[in-house]
Amino acid sequence: MQFCFVTLSLMIKAVLLGGGNVAFHLAKALLRASNVSLVQVYNRNLDAIKHLAHETQLTDNLKQLIASDIYIISVSDHAIKSVSEKLPKRDALIVHTSGGTVMSVLENHKRTGVFYPLQTFSKKRAVNFNSIPLCIESNNPDDLRLLDTLAKEISNQVYHINSIQRHQLHTAAVFVNNFVNHLYAIGDEICTLSNIDPNILQPLIQETALKVKDLKPIDAQTGPARRGDHQVIKNHLENLSDNHREIYKLLSQSIAKTYGKKL
């Protein structure tokens, strides 16, 4: 009995608020963690979290939240403030999971923090939370320690990132995720319009990503803009749509500038 009591006292109790992509995967990771007890999941729409019914307690009522060490608000950015304000005040740590939202949005609570997983999530794709960078922040050293312990329960990559850094990191993520995906879409479109199976680009896409595991991207750069090869660039520009041509020009100029070439 005593052993059982000691074990339980080391468990971190967590309540998760949200039913979107991040919350979906975070719930799974928290349920798998050895020393975390996900005691409740809230969502305004129970349907989105009903798959968790056998694993934890569910609610769609913020007034019925149960006692916990930490409340993790994992809702869309514009809803964080309103959920935080409706959250009854208690002596617990309140965090959000957003890369693009300042910590102070939670300022109606005394103990606040951020627990931001830097990854792109969709419900259909399994993710290995172990390798997802968790960016944590809190003004209170004890709370930061609690967040650090919780984060290390589900990931091997825990970073202490303040709000200013997180803002920049979120911008960087837009470049390497949103914008990169858009360039994939453009490559796809160019192939399709020329009756080429766009899957032909897959090995190149994968190798381009894998290459920067070993090499800094600045050292991995190749291509006509890197070499200052006007003729190839001119040839490429000829057959592009206006929209794609503008993107081609601007990115080529940026590459050329980076390597001291003139276009």
Next chain:
Amino acid sequence: MQFCFVTLSLMIKAVLLGGGNVAFHLAKALLRASNVSLVQVYNRNLDAIKHLAHETQLTDNLKQLIASDIYIISVSDHAIKSVSEKLPKRDALIVHTSGGTVMSVLENHKRTGVFYPLQTFSKKRAVNFNSIPLCIESNNPDDLRLLDTLAKEISNQVYHINSIQRHQLHTAAVFVNNFVNHLYAIGDEICTLSNIDPNILQPLIQETALKVKDLKPIDAQTGPARRGDHQVIKNHLENLSDNHREIYKLLSQSIAKTYGKKL
């Protein structure tokens, strides 16, 4: 003896011309192939190909090329024409390996073709040629068959791509390789300037690439521009350098336009 004769007659004899990144990996792949005999490698600088000395005959003299079924010119784009013109005329197939060069650059020869591996190569990184798309082209059906047989000896992905398509494919490759890598470099720079270890972006970079193995990029798009989220975009733009701001704006506008959002 007879068996030996029959076997040899099925072998494709190839001579490779070049010592750069593509030629380096192509030589290895051709040497590994069961039914190809890489009988000679030419480079104007023997030093760059000396690692092949125990595997095949080497030369730095175009006048000393030996008899072969196919001569593969794998030199930098601007040198293809001059190498082709110096190549003594013979009844063999002459091909180049360039994505950005028309087949007609080889027109001083009677039998010509293209053998373009769509991948990014550097000598330091091992590649699995088996999964690299090989884009082949020839005006002569027999020569196309020969190229097809040769290509299938070293890759499982062989595509018949004409010069017009290859031009477009090469442009698409610039988008998904050169430009994507430049966006990685920008992400890296933003992190470094904010004292964040840029390796934090690695899992996101890899997942972004892996995601489009399952999902078409047009369906995988996320982020503020996709949602038409002005506020997040405005926040991101505030802290970017002029160069990065222009790229952020143009790509966001392009994404927004693709999904019928107004920015």
